[in-house]
Amino acid sequence: MGTPDLRGSYGTFTFYSDDPMTPAGTVEGGQIIPVQVQHSQVKANLIGPDNTFRQGSPAATEPFTVSIDPLEAVAKVEVQDHKFILREGEWSDWISVQFQLIPFIGNVRGICRFYLKQTHPRFELYVSPINIDPADPALPLSTPKSYSRDLSEEAGEFYTQGISEDTKALSAGVLDDGQYLQQARTVLAEHRRIFDAEFPKFQRGMFFFYFSSLDLNAHMFWRLIDPKHPEYNTELASQYGSALPDFYHQIDEVLGQVLRKLDDHTTLLVLSDHGFAPYYRSFNLNTWLLNNGYIHLKPGGSDSNEAFANVDWSQTRAYGLGLNGLYLNLRGRERNGIVDPAQADTLLHEIKDKLLAIRDPQNNATAITRVDRAKDVYQGPYANKGPDLLVGYNRGYRAGWQTILGNFPADEFETNSNPWSGDHCMDYTLVPGVLLSNRKIAAATPALTDIAPTIFAQFGIQKPDGMMGSSVFSH
Template identity: 40%
Template sequence: MRRTRLARCSLIIALTGISLLGSSQSLATANDPSPRLLVLGIDGMDAGVLRELLDEGKMPNIAHIASQGTFVPLGTSMPPLSPVAWSNMISGAEPDTHQIYDFFHRNPDSVPPLPYNAMSDVIPPATERAIPLGRWQIPLTGGTQTSFRRGPAFWEYLVENGINTTIYRIPANYPPPEVQGSGDFACLCGMGTPDLLGGYGEFTFFSPDAPLPHSRVSGGTLVYWFVQNHRATGTLRGPPNFLLKPSKKSPTKKLEVDFEVIRDPQAPVAKVIIQDQVILLNEGEWSDWVPIDFETGIPASPVVSALQVPTSLRAIVRFHLRQVHPKLEVYVTPLNIDPIEPANPISTPNSFAGRIAELSGRYYTTGIPQDTKALRNTDAFNEDWFLGQCRILLDERIKQYRQALEDFQDGVLFFYFGTVDQLSHIFWRDRDPEHPGRDPEQGDRYANVIEDSYLEMDQLIGEALDALRPNDTVMVMSDHGFSSFRRGFNLNTWLIQNGYMKLRQDIEASDDMLFGNVDWGQTKAYALGLNSFYVNLRGREKRGIVNPGEAYTSLMAELVKKLEAVRDEKGQKVVERVYRVDQVHPNADPNVAPDMMIGYALGYRSSWATALPEGRFPTELFEDNMDRWCGDHGNAHDLVPGILVTNRKITNNQPTLSDIGPTILGLYGISSPSEMTGRPLFGDNK
């Protein structure tokens, strides 16, 4: 009897213990799930515009987050350009840590100083190390991708400390980083990811009106095609055939894929036939993603493939049937890397890009997919076409965003949206009555495009709020704000007029030459890039003439004074402030960094001839910006702050981008490394 009672008691105690243990575990799960951090990066969301919309009550979800925590302007980088700004965020530090100062840097060892992509480089397989096989060759090394961003990245420390981290398209992060640690890491590359040709993305536009045989414009190629019997054939040009030995006759033979377009004699419909795929499109329609294989044509390709040498390169494109009658016109997107079968890695792990595609379909993989260049550089496209392309892109991203929220179980999720930025670049003039480029015929037709994009972002933020738990942290941030780009300043022309730059021939002879007309033996300074300004320094630049030391510093002091004093015809300030890199970024790499950065006044930016690697010298100092690219942010950085909205209170009322990385680490109790100069914003409020 006693035994039975003892056994019964033991059983009850054991069962109670087990049930208590079980209940305490489930309690822990229910009440203390691991806190998550969601960071939404909205490129180009402007603090002023957001404040207006909040005041009008149009952004309920952002208002809700702000009411729980904080909404403040977020100090941006100098220069306030996306590659620089996002690098500040990633590294928790200023440009003299990550060494990215513009979209383009220049090579001081070349004459003239040639520009190159500041974020990354893609090098095809080396032909010097290859096994020759007749007219073919088997490269012994693959192509390489290099990131120029230096310094730490906040995710390295998260993963090292066991925090699962997923990053969607943070800019200035190509090639995909390898990260060591006990946390899971997945990352899809964003701005800086090249197309299959290794560049920012080149569209192709086929038209019977294009110049014969073709014409290069910035960002693409216009190709003439002959339409006979309602059919036309076109060719998509890929990268060089890396398995074919270059010959004297054709040193860079490119891979090609032909396609045919057939239209109905009367109806506005056409058929694209490419590599056994048939796509039927109504006039004005876009195709889905079409995978195409650039075949190298090497014999016995299965054997070569078995040696792990690719014998074809896969790209994906979308066709847009611009017009059927009277002119058959077809636009083809840049050759995007196929996420399912990537020719170059675009994600970590390599399968991550494909997994996203399997769940939500193929998608744009180039870094900046909105084709502003086709809109700006061809007459065939208009704003409605561009908005249509942006819609397709945003719909792709929204699908991925929803999937990412669904998959978000713990750790950190960063998701990037670039639509607000690109729409602001193109449609800012429609909200600026004083912009000289406004089209009277369009009136206010596009006046609400930017506002609508803000409202859509707010709706998407609302979806995130629905998916989050009470103890989760959400941060909505942007890298910079915006301002109207009404006028361009021809900085190199100013240098010529003020005797700092000399040309070999008359200024009119300088068009279409990349500094080819510059007399470097008599040139003290030059401008290249959106905000970058270089001194032709002896010992650093190939043909440098300005001596280091006193001559260098006094020249810079002189230039700062003169540039800040520049006024336009109406007496308005053109340059708000000139930043000397040796003063604001003392650890800058002199072979990479500019000597000075020009912070333009509101309404101004460097002119097109100065900003992009054209090296042209217009005769006038100032020009009205009549380009469709009408909003920008190449100003003094305090004029175009970004935004920070979070459901937590912050301890610093003047946060900057470089505080974000340390803040993310601080949330998980991780101390920032010494290279991170930013400070956690939540203080003890962990």
């Protein structure tokens, strides 16, 4: 999931527009670049990786030209030695682009896809994040390194960035639902092509395959299957409400393929590591901690977007970071820690009780249904590296987008208006995962921590010391 794009980010799309109403600059997961149409032509640059061989490490760029048909909704794109025609609403294939870092010596290759969103009256062009080319990877994508090349020769080019579905482009309004859906379907088509190339080769050992479609598309399309969602829209629901069930059908088809090929000696596990729930309302934990006196700000307030920019750590006892983490500002651990470790237990108890009592002023619902102490749920040598409290949100609630980054929105609760409308970063007992098998599962309540021991047991391997869980087939 963490595989970067060629720029080293989690995926940065670019959007070229001559619409003066489209604000230029950086959005989450993308960059919006203003362009001008002159004599029916647009000249712009693809943005590659930072060139550390040059002073100031500017991004390496490669020019491209779009020639727009003055009458028809069609354009010709020229980039390096590629020339291709796109109609409005059409995606290109993967286009391979070389970025020069040192002339003639240091080059890196990436691949991207162009989507011509609009030709007239405005010009709008989306270019996917530039992915590391599996055929010629600038950084190793596989072990052995040659495997990604072999795979691309067999199954064609494919997205290599960690989360390939461009949910950020949908959230930013750069792609609409239909356009995002085309892109998300392409991702699954690639996964299925790779699966179809690899699964027939499986004879013995273990075969693992991850399909990202159900997770990412449940995040994005929950609002179109749930009339109670604040972003539910009847028209969009009738148009795209079947998109999420369609992804389930496709995965079910893959399962059918697998079941037909299994023999009696082969164990099948179908695993989802979490379930799903609506995400109606955000809870801003840091705002709540601020309002309840656990965080103090320096004079000047909390305007900055930098994480914890104005926090006065000499008076701050607890802070939220990440989707479910709450940490004490502990003396001896945090650089400016003030909480005496001897008082930590009492303070955590107090915060936990208050969190569980919080009600959403909009409907009086419980926002947090479970709070776990790290010492009760974590074990092993890294147990003390995690948060001190794990905040388990009720179905419908999640930590807000800003609080998880260490910021302080004005309100403790906010309505979630992002297309990212379903989630699972909640009380884990309310979003259980799914485990299916072709063998009888003996465990009454199988857990994620049972999966590794289950796989070990299949191969007759003793599970290592300190590993939790046990085989789900012999509970």
